[in-house]
Amino acid sequence: MEKHNVTEFVLMGLFGNKQTELVFLFLFLLCYLTLIMGNSVIILTVTCSHLIEQPMYYFLCHLSLMDLCYTSTVAPRLISDLVATRRDISYNNCMTQLFTGHWLAGVEIFILVAMAFDRYVAIVKPLHYMVIMNRKRCNLLIAMAWGLGLGHSLALLLMVLNLPFCGPNVINHYMCDVKPLLKLVCKDIHVVSILAIVNSGTVLVVIFTVLLTSYILILCHLRTRSSAGRHKALSTCSSHIMVVVLFFVPCIYTYSLPVESANEDKQISVFYTMITPMLNPLIYTLRNMEMKMAMRKIWCQMSHSELM
Numbered sequence: 001m002e003k004h005n006v007t008e009f010v011l012m013g014l015f016g017n018k019q020t021e022l023v024f025l026f027l028f029l030l031c032y033l034t035l036i037m038g039n040s041v042i043i044l045t046v047t048c049s050h051l052i053e054q055p056m057y058y059f060l061c062h063l064s065l066m067d068l069c070y071t072s073t074v075a076p077r078l079i080s081d082l083v084a085t086r087r088d089i090s091y092n093n094c095m096t097q098l099f100t101g102h103w104l105a106g107v108e109i110f111i112l113v114a115m116a117f118d119r120y121v122a123i124v125k126p127l128h129y130m131v132i133m134n135r136k137r138c139n140l141l142i143a144m145a146w147g148l149g150l151g152h153s154l155a156l157l158l159m160v161l162n163l164p165f166c167g168p169n170v171i172n173h174y175m176c177d178v179k180p181l182l183k184l185v186c187k188d189i190h191v192v193s194i195l196a197i198v199n200s201g202t203v204l205v206v207i208f209t210v211l212l213t214s215y216i217l218i219l220c221h222l223r224t225r226s227s228a229g230r231h232k233a234l235s236t237c238s239s240h241i242m243v244v245v246l247f248f249v250p251c252i253y254t255y256s257l258p259v260e261s262a263n264e265d266k267q268i269s270v271f272y273t274m275i276t277p278m279l280n281p282l283i284y285t286l287r288n289m290e291m292k293m294a295m296r297k298i299w300c301q302m303s304h305s306e307l308m
Contacts, residue, residue: 006165006184009094011087014078014174014266025082031278032075038281039064041295049294055133056122056236057291059115060284062142066111067277070104073097074273078174091165094176099157101175102200105251105272106149109207112244114141116214119240123218123233156199159192173266175273180266182259193259201256208248215241239287246276 015021042064051057077097081087089097121132156178166186173180178196182189218237222230250271285291 006091006167006169008088008090008169009176009184010170011081011089011174011176012170012172013081013087014270021082025079028075028079028082028274031274032071032079035071035075035274035278035281036068038278038285039068042281042284042291043068045291045295045298048298051290051294055118055138056115058135058138059111059118059142062145063108063111063115064281066104066108067280070101070108071273071277073101073104074175078274081174089176094171094181095157095161097176098160098178098181099153101177102156103149103153106152107145108149108247109204110145110148111142112240112247113207113211114138114145115240116211116244117141119237120214120218123237124221152199152203156196159195159199163187163189163192173269175269177265177269179254179259189259196259197256201252204248204252204255208244208252211244211248212241215244235287239283242283243276243280246279247272250276 013021015024043061046052046057046061046064052061074097077089118133122129125132160178160181163182163185164187165181165184168184171180171184178200182193182196185192215237218233222233250268254265254268254272285295
């Protein structure tokens with residue numbers, strides 16, 4: 001492991017303008033509270049109803065948990081730094097945030113793959129659905145998501161830990177991420193930059209292509225369905241496609257371009273760290289009758305128990 005002289009980093013933040021940041025403080029705080037409430041409602045609704053028995057909602061519950069955990073590695077620090085006079089973060093805490101953020105984001109990506117696989121089996125092979133998507137296989141897919149996410153994050157962390165940071169120590173971002181960190185390395189990073197793109201950017205492009213291909217195949221297959229069946233399947237798939245696009249497109253933009261490129265990484269990253277996790281509950285609940293009915297039922301049960 002290479003030695004580094006830097007013991008702490010200083011985060012520049014999102015805007016660099018104090019007045020602008022104070023305006024966005026309330027906006028981000030509202031987004032984070034909405035995100036916590038929305039994803040908590042989904043987790044509560046699914047786990048406390050019959051929906052947990054269905055693979056689609058089982059995966060959705062895990063996705064909401066990942067949204068909560070992933071954003072919580074970034075949002076509290078982002079919000080507190082908007083009013084802080086000094087935004088320093090220790091080297092160890094920076095590496096911890098890098099590792100945790102990429103691990104949880106990796107898990108979320110592979111859960112989206114599992115959800116796409118679930119919809120493919122449900123629509124293309126409906127007669128074999130319950131056999132293929134049994135609880136044992138669902139648990140295996142979740143375990144694989146955690147394992148693959150961990151592998152991705154460990155590879156990234158080990159690569160960064162072996163890099164020398166001699167100064168400067170100012171990170172042009174609101175969080176510790178691989179690209180802004182690589183810009184502070186005091187040696188040639190050409191090879192490391194390529195490895196970072198392969199580890200994150202290329203993998204994202206491949207998975208996004210696979211997901212879009214699976215949904216195109218599903219949409220092609222729906223032409224043989226009845227009007228009612230087609231409408232229900234389209235409603236579910238359109239929600240999934242919307243979430244996939246909202247999450248992957250900003251991620252691909254951020255991690256596929258070279259470290260040296262002058263792109264707006266930190267502004268774009270707000271989409272997949274804050275905006276998309278906040279919108280996911282709305283997308284999945286407002287367009288899903290089963291979710292709305294289950295939420296109404298649980299709300300009625302809670303109201304009834306309070307009156308007793």
